[in-house]
Amino acid sequence: MTDLQRWEWGLLATPMVAFLILFLGLPTILNLVYSVSEVRFETLRSPSITGFGNYAAALGDPAFWRATWFSTRFAFVTALVQCALGLFLAVFLAPLLRERPWAVAILMMPLMVAPALVGLMYRLALHEFVGPVPHYAWAFFGLRPAFLGPANVFWTLVVIECLQWTPFAFLLFHMAYAAIPEDLREAAVVDGARPLVLLRFVEIPLMMPVIAITFFIRFIDGFRVFDNIFVLVGSGPGGSTASLSIYIYEAFFRQGAIGRAVAASVILFLVSFVVLWGLNALARRRAAR
Amino acid sequence: MILTALRWAAFLLVAFAINFPVLVTMVTSLKTPREIATNPTFWIEAPTLANYAAVLTVTDRLNLFAYLWNSFAAALIGAGLAVLLALPAAYAIARGAWGRRVVFPLVVNLRAVPLIIFAIPIYMGFQWLGLLDTRLGLGLILTIVNLPLALVILVNAIGDLPEDLDEAARIDGAGAFTILARIVAPLVRPALATAFVFGFITAWNEFLFGLMLTTRSAVPVTVGASFFFATAGGGVQWGLAAAVMMIAAVPPMLLGLLMYRSISRSLPGGAVKG
Numbered sequence: 001m002t003d004l005q006r007w008e009w010g011l012l013a014t015p016m017v018a019f020l021i022l023f024l025g026l027p028t029i030l031n032l033v034y035s036v037s038e039v040r041f042e043t044l045r046s047p048s049i050t051g052f053g054n055y056a057a058a059l060g061d062p063a064f065w066r067a068t069w070f071s072t073r074f075a076f077v078t079a080l081v082q083c084a085l086g087l088f089l090a091v092f093l094a095p096l097l098r099e100r101p102w103a104v105a106i107l108m109m110p111l112m113v114a115p116a117l118v119g120l121m122y123r124l125a126l127h128e129f130v131g132p133v134p135h136y137a138w139a140f141f142g143l144r145p146a147f148l149g150p151a152n153v154f155w156t157l158v159v160i161e162c163l164q165w166t167p168f169a170f171l172l173f174h175m176a177y178a179a180i181p182e183d184l185r186e187a188a189v190v191d192g193a194r195p196l197v198l199l200r201f202v203e204i205p206l207m208m209p210v211i212a213i214t215f216f217i218r219f220i221d222g223f224r225v226f227d228n229i230f231v232l233v234g235s236g237p238g239g240s241t242a243s244l245s246i247y248i249y250e251a252f253f254r255q256g257a258i259g260r261a262v263a264a265s266v267i268l269f270l271v272s273f274v275v276l277w278g279l280n281a282l283a284r285r286r287a288a289r
Numbered sequence: 290m291i292l293t294a295l296r297w298a299a300f301l302l303v304a305f306a307i308n309f310p311v312l313v314t315m316v317t318s319l320k321t322p323r324e325i326a327t328n329p330t331f332w333i334e335a336p337t338l339a340n341y342a343a344v345l346t347v348t349d350r351l352n353l354f355a356y357l358w359n360s361f362a363a364a365l366i367g368a369g370l371a372v373l374l375a376l377p378a379a380y381a382i383a384r385g386a387w388g389r390r391v392v393f394p395l396v397v398n399l400r401a402v403p404l405i406i407f408a409i410p411i412y413m414g415f416q417w418l419g420l421l422d423t424r425l426g427l428g429l430i431l432t433i434v435n436l437p438l439a440l441v442i443l444v445n446a447i448g449d450l451p452e453d454l455d456e457a458a459r460i461d462g463a464g465a466f467t468i469l470a471r472i473v474a475p476l477v478r479p480a481l482a483t484a485f486v487f488g489f490i491t492a493w494n495e496f497l498f499g500l501m502l503t504t505r506s507a508v509p510v511t512v513g514a515s516f517f518f519a520t521a522g523g524g525v526q527w528g529l530a531a532a533v534m535m536i537a538a539v540p541p542m543l544l545g546l547l548m549y550r551s552i553s554r555s556l557p558g559g560a561v562k563g
Binding site for chain 2: 006008009010011012013015016017019020023024026027028030031034089092093095096101103104105106107108109110111112113114115116117118120121122123124125127129130131132134135136163164166167216217220223224226227230231244245248249252253258261262265266268269272276280
């Protein structure tokens with residue numbers, strides 16, 4: 001640490017901290033106030049505090065729980081599939097990709113496209129008359145599945161999410177795999193380890209921290225999913241594809257239920273806070289060991 | 290030999306599958322309306338650029354350039370301001386051990402918070418301040434979105450610089466601001482560029498806040514593209530919609546290709562470092 005005065009460091013960080021207070025601190029306070037008030041669009045500036053009715057409304061709404069369940073299930077399934085596929089690709093394609101950065105670039109292209117645009121693109125790709133997917137499903141397999149119908153919509157969305165974001169997991173694993181010191185591999189091979197044993201007992205354990213972090217990031221992004229689902233099916237047949245983000249958006253903009261939307265936001269905030277706090281404490285304890 | 294062939298086959302299959310939506314859209318954007326209606330395959334019988342010509346023509350009803358300009362301006366503010374705010378703070382965190390207990394973890398964890406939580410009060414505040422439906426308002430929110438990653442990238446980059454550099458300058462009597470501007474900032478220029486480009490791509494691709502905070506004059510292109518799917522007035526004109534989506538998707542893809550090495554290293558937000 002260098003010997004500047006503490007206030008000098010504080011001064012350097014002030015613009016960012018002020019910005020955060022303005023755009024995150026104040027909204028958090030507003031959230032808390034509105035969540036215990038009776039509020040409509042006409043009375044936005046003079047909310048009257050009424051107690052915890054909004055929380056009761058949110059927690060008593062079956063759609064809230066359905067959205068929570070959708071987000072959790074979607075996040076878990078997509079994170080799992082992306083990590084498994086990404087790991088397989090990183091290991092299986094490693095010999096091809098070592099000297100070919102252009103091939104890696106092709107595999108990371110989907111990460112650069114807006115998820116909202118990807119959702120719109122699938123409206124075209126899955127369209128029953130102009131889309132190639134139904135056309136080829138019929139021509140090759142004689143199938144006419146309703147991709148966005150109640151029976152299939154969840155798994156269609158899972159596939160769309162995984163096709164776009166598996167590259168994220170792949171890329172992290174690709175770098176972690178390449179960073180494993182070569183002498184570790186050689187030592188294991190000298191001891192007679194076959195490739196699969198090497199993978200199972202040397203390489204994967206070494207990559208485990210990266211795998212855990214990647215799973216966590218993908219879980220979070222799956223949990224708060226909005227863009228691609230919203231533009232493709234909205235809240236879906238009977239609200240079956242409403243994630244928590246979509247639930248809050250619709251409660252606010254479509255139904256004008258400001259109080260309930262804000263209460264749901266605060267609940268989500270508290271849950272995120274507790275989960276992140278716990279994970280950080282866990283990471284600190286492991287780092288200290 | 291067989292294994293190598295298998296690897297190439299897997300690569301080609303995956304490359305096709307993950308880029309499938311963009312490929313479909315590109316193919317469709319090059320077909321005439323008549324062909325789109327009759328030929329949903331990947332084969333284009335009569336390639337045409339008419340769709341692009343049509344969407345790039347400004348009319349009263351439609352001005353694609355306005356959407357593109359909104360996206361560009363908001364992304365520029367969102368990426369530039371995030372870097373400007375993060376640089377001095379990153380210096381204080383990396384060198385002064387300032388804010389390592391509260392501020393730094395708080396900002397980093399912001400990456401994992403569903404931002405919809407703040408969307409409603411921000412909407413109300415913006416209404417009050419007259420920032421709804423402005424490029425500035427959208428850019429300010431995109432700054433929040435970009436801050437965590439920009440801060441992590443810059444803290445790591447400054448932490449990697451040898452400390453003797455600023456020590457020597459301090460002995461010569463330079464203050465913190467001078468050292469930051471004259472010595473540290475030029476040395477971390479690559480990290481500044483990465484943080485900026487990554488922020489620009491993220492901001493350009495953002496949808497939720499664009500949808501909530503704009504209505505007419507500041508609509509970004511991700512939201513504007515969805516207007517082409519409004520079915521009122523005799524169905525979707527798929528060729529035009531596809532051309533718009535290609536135009537909206539290309540800028541971040543090009544930026545990503547240009548910078549993909551440095552971007553891929555900072556994807557995990559520094560969490561995987563070491």
